[in-house]
Amino acid sequence: MKIYNTRTRQKETLKTREPNVLHMYVCGLTPYDSMHIGHARAFTVYDVLRRYLEHRGWRVIHVQNWTDIDDKIIQRANELKVSAKEIAERFIAEAEEDCRDLGLLQPTIMPCVTEHINDIIKAVQMLIDRGYAYARSGNVYFDVSKYESEFHDYGLLSGQTRDELIAGARVAPDEDKDDPVDFALWKAAKPNEPFWDSPWGKGRPGWHIECSVMSLKYLGAPFDLHGGATDLVFPHHENEIAQSQALIGVKPIVTCWMHSGVLTVGGEKMSKSLGNFVTLRAALKRHGKNPLRLLYLSTHYRSPLDYSEERIEGAKASLRRIRTAIEVINTKLATETSEENDDKKERASELMQLLEESTRLFYEAMDDDLNTAEALGYLFRIVGAALTYNAIVKESPSHSEKVVLSLMKDRLTNLLSVLGFDVRELEAPERLEDALGEELLKLLIEVRAQLRQRRLFDLADLIRSKLSELGIALEDTPQGTQWRKT
RNA sequence: GGCGCCGUAGCCGAGUGGCACAGGCGAGGGACUGCAAAUCCCUUCACCCGGGUUCAAUUCCCGGCGGCGCCUCCA
Numbered sequence: 001m002k003i004y005n006t007r008t009r010q011k012e013t014l015k016t017r018e019p020n021v022l023h024m025y026v027c028g029l030t031p032y033d034s035m036h037i038g039h040a041r042a043f044t045v046y047d048v049l050r051r052y053l054e055h056r057g058w059r060v061i062h063v064q065n066w067t068d069i070d071d072k073i074i075q076r077a078n079e080l081k082v083s084a085k086e087i088a089e090r091f092i093a094e095a096e097e098d099c100r101d102l103g104l105l106q107p108t109i110m111p112c113v114t115e116h117i118n119d120i121i122k123a124v125q126m127l128i129d130r131g132y133a134y135a136r137s138g139n140v141y142f143d144v145s146k147y148e149s150e151f152h153d154y155g156l157l158s159g160q161t162r163d164e165l166i167a168g169a170r171v172a173p174d175e176d177k178d179d180p181v182d183f184a185l186w187k188a189a190k191p192n193e194p195f196w197d198s199p200w201g202k203g204r205p206g207w208h209i210e211c212s213v214m215s216l217k218y219l220g221a222p223f224d225l226h227g228g229a230t231d232l233v234f235p236h237h238e239n240e241i242a243q244s245q246a247l248i249g250v251k252p253i254v255t256c257w258m259h260s261g262v263l264t265v266g267g268e269k270m271s272k273s274l275g276n277f278v279t280l281r282a283a284l285k286r287h288g289k290n291p292l293r294l295l296y297l298s299t300h301y302r303s304p305l306d307y308s309e310e311r312i313e314g315a316k317a318s319l320r321r322i323r324t325a326i327e328v329i330n331t332k333l334a335t336e337t338s339e340e341n342d343d344k345k346e347r348a349s350e351l352m353q354l355l356e357e358s359t360r361l362f363y364e365a366m367d368d369d370l371n372t373a374e375a376l377g378y379l380f381r382i383v384g385a386a387l388t389y390n391a392i393v394k395e396s397p398s399h400s401e402k403v404v405l406s407l408m409k410d411r412l413t414n415l416l417s418v419l420g421f422d423v424r425e426l427e428a429p430e431r432l433e434d435a436l437g438e439e440l441l442k443l444l445i446e447v448r449a450q451l452r453q454r455r456l457f458d459l460a461d462l463i464r465s466k467l468s469e470l471g472i473a474l475e476d477t478p479q480g481t482q483w484r485k486t
Numbered sequence: 487g488g489c490g491c492c493g494u495a496g497c498c499g500a501g502u503g504g505c506a507c508a509g510g511c512g513a514g515g516g517a518c519u520g521c522a523a524a525u526c527c528c529u530u531c532a533c534c535c536g537g538g539u540u541c542a543a544u545u546c547c548c549g550g551c552g553g554c555g556c557c558u559c560c561a
Contacts, residue, residue: 009490027561035561042561072559158556159489165557207559229561230491236560261491262555271560298510299499303492304554311498314511321510324524361508365500374500377509384509391518391526457520464522475523482524 001053001367003225004302006233006257007157011369015255016224022053022060025215025254027228027236028110030067031091032076035098036277037292037307038263038270042229044293045260045301045370047104048420049227052366055418063218064107065211066092068114069204074193084194085114098280103289103422109218113210116217117196120205123213123247124185124198132246136176138188138201144181147242151251154242158234165234183239185209208239216244216253226254229262230302231269261304270307278307290421291315297372297419318380322412323426325383328390329409331479335396347393348400351385355408358382362415372419379415382408430484441472445481448474 002011016022026046029035043064050060068088077084092112100106113120124140127133133142148154148162155161165181184206189195195202215223221244228237237257244253262269265276283292294315299305338344358378365374386408397405413423432438444463451460464474468486475482 029561030559039561045561070559155489160557161489164488227561230555231560234489234556235558260561262561264554267554269555269560273559294510303499306498308498311511314498317512318510320524328525371500374508377500380509387525388527452520455520461521468523473523476519476521477524 001056002369003049003256003258004369005255006259007252007254009159012256014225017220017222020058022050022058022225023219023223024050024060024062024225024227025211025219025223026062026064026107026226027211027232028064028066028107029091029095030070030072031088031095032070032072033091033272034279034281035091035095036270036272036279037283038229038277040098040102040104040280040283040292041263041296041305042227042260043099043104044102044296044420046227046258048297048372049258049370050105051418051420052370060108061219062105062107063109063111063215065214066110066112067207067210068092068112069194070207078192088112088114094281098284101284101289102280102292103420105420111214111218113205113214116210116214117205119213119217120209121186121196121198123209123243124205127185127243127246130246133185134178135186135200138203139176139184140186140200140206141177141182142185142239142243142246143178144183144242145179147246151242151245153245153251155238157238157241157257160234183208183235185243208236209243211236211240212243212247215240216248221248221250222253222255224254225256225258227258227260230259231262233259260301261299264304264306265308267306283312287312287316288425290319290425293419293421294319294376298376300373301370319426321380321387322383322416325386326409326412326427329386329405332390332397332405333402333409337402338396338398340398340400344398345400347389348398348404351389351401351404351408354385355382355404355411359411359415375415375419379412382412386412432485441467441483445474445483449481452476 001014003014004010005012014022024046026043029039046062046064050062053060066088069084073084073087077087080087124133127142128135128140131143132146133140135141144154144162155165162181166179186198186200186203186209187206188200189202189204193204195204215226226237241253245251264270265278268274268276270277291312292315295307295312296305298315298318358381362375362378365371365378368374386405389405393401413427416426417423432441444467448460448463451457451463467474467483471486473484473486475484
């Protein structure tokens with residue numbers, strides 16, 4: 001399988017330390033607020049990568065951190081007059097629930113920064129000892145010039161040289177630093193801030209060091225793949241590389257850097273600071289997990305993805321199409337097997353050919369830098385074939401047709417679950433949360449059937465239109481009246 | 487200002503040096519239906535602009551224009 005490697009700026013065959021085992025580190029959240037659908041997009045990308053590799057027989061060791069101590073957490077804690085710890089715990093619990101509801105596989109290991117303070121202090125000390133870092137009044141900074149003089153790759157990931165970064169001139173001036181591009185490994189605690197004791201006084205880790213320490217601790221060096229969204233390329237991942245390589249002396253420390261595109265709204269990046277975010281929780285409640293996942297996967301993971309209600313409604317309609325196709329196949333399979341003849345055999349073999357071709361192309365698309373958008377196209381070819389077959393062929397299927405229909409259904413559900421869709425939800429009959437409501441609905445449908453039989457269509461239509469206003473759509477099919485939520 | 491990505495039908499969105507079969511949504515027409523819905527069929531025929539390379543460019547190169555991301559916390 002090929003993945004686009006940000007470090008080399010090209011698609012590369014995924015090379016791993018051990019054959020068919022992927023050691024993957026994904027940058028997790030800073031839990032200072034509810035997670036939004038932009039975060040969820042990134043996590044969905046790595047979730048699909050993992051599901052796909054596991055489907056192909058790989059083992060994936062997936063480490064995803066919680067940056068549970070940070071300026072923003074402290075700020076939020078002060079606003080709400082609670083401890084930083086409480087804030088972090090609260091939003092970690094919330095995010096874990098949201099991720100589960102979205103159908104994300106739980107990472108193998110989810111380390112917290114606050115549980116690795118000693119490891120971090122050791123790492124910072126080691127960097128100082130080796131001359132890659134210096135302490136200034138309780139702070140410790142990474143010495144980029146020193147690093148660059150030995151490793152010659154600072155800026156490689158983000159495509160900027162050290163000089164260009166300085167010329168950017170927006171690097172925060174900090175009197176303590178020897179150089180504007182140097183960055184904090186350890187930050188001295190200000191009054192009323194949480195702290196840990198260290199050789200440099202009371203303080204807490206800087207932003208990037210936790211990922212270096214925890215990725216190396218749990219995955220070793222070099223490890224296979226490091227993921228995150230593009231907005232982490234600089235400075236976070238650039239600095240992480242410098243720290244890790246200075247620490248271990250191995251270059252490159254990560255074989256493949258994978259970055260997902262950001263989620264935008266009206267063309268602007270979704271972010272807390274712009275206030276244009278939709279929480280994952282709200283989106284799940286309103287739309288459900290499958291539509292959200294389809295929206296994510298219908299754009300290539302490296303492209304920006306613009307979120308809109310219109311698009312998610314489109315995703316819902318697409319999903320209904322898949323659902324209908326599966327239903328149609330089930331119905332056909334449930335009918336009596338008809339006698340075989342040449343026409344049926346030929347139809348079956350045509351369907352089989354389409355199925356095998358679409359499946360092959362699906363895998364090729366996935367192997368080509370996780371092109372889920374293209375892969376979905378092939379999946380919809382199978383869907384379309386099933387629907388067309390159903391519309392054209394009125395007689396019940398023969399043995400050979402049943403064989404291929406059954407294969408189509410299995411393949412569809414299989415590929416859908418590889419992409420992480422909840423197939424059970426897709427296949428399950430519609431339900432209302434309220435059992436009584438559902439009974440009443442069934443009663444109404446029964447009454448309406450009687451009305452229709454007596455050709456009292458005015459009343460039957462009244463029931464249908466009133467239910468429609470309540471968000472229930474009725475569809476009269478040869479198998480009786482079906483209902484669904486709208 | 488620097489670095490990078492992108493510009494494909496009404497919308498979203500894959501893709502390719504050789505007639506653009508992606509796929510989805512939407513719209514219009516038809517079939518089906520008591521009427522709808524769903525479904526099927528048909529229509530909706532698009533590669534930002536200007537150069538260059540080439541027998542051939544939407545695809546490669548250069549230059550514009552436009553959009554976005556990063557350069558400050560960000561998934």
